[in-house]
Amino acid sequence: MLGGNPCMPVNEKLRDELTDKLFEAMLTLKTVEEFYRFFEDIATIGEIKALAQRLEVAKMLDAGMTYEDIVAATGASTATISRVKKCLNYGADGYRIVLERTRNEYKKQG
Template sequence: MGRGKGMVNPKLKDELNDQLCEAMLSLETVDECYQFFEDLCTISELKAMSQRLEVARMLRAGHTYDDIVARTGASTATISRVKRCLNYGADGYRIVLDRLAPGEEKEPSHK
């Protein structure tokens, strides 16, 4: 039986991952986040996570793959993976994007 949307993947749930999540929740400022991620991740790991979040934001706003590649440099494989997570994942991107930009338009403006 599969897990429902929004449920924590039991393969991920353990004491060390709980500790990591609690550590992230303890950060209070953008500067603290930078300090923590600088110590925790390589620069390329951090850039990859930032890129995936921007890909998710752009997909949700209705941008084309070509627009997303031009802005982020992400591969079409990465864009497809993020799109799959947006459609069938645990709703993590949705939660974060809703909180970062409540009420933001979902479609790009065509000027």
């Protein structure tokens, strides 16, 4: 079963028409290159790097790595690691969905 609760409602503080349009626009992107081009235009390099770091932290936490190892490997602060861990344990399961799907993609490729 896919990680996440499909019945869990989206946070209504986040959801609005403009955000829906942003996410719908992202669904039109087809390649990693297109994502790079879109994100370079819409976000700063620092914002993109921070998002990438959080996903890597989530992968490492999911693999059972310690905070110390994660800090050493990613340079993430313990506050960032703690925030990601909280999302993994009590969040909307967005990380879980991505982690499971990327694990499945790696299995298909291997």
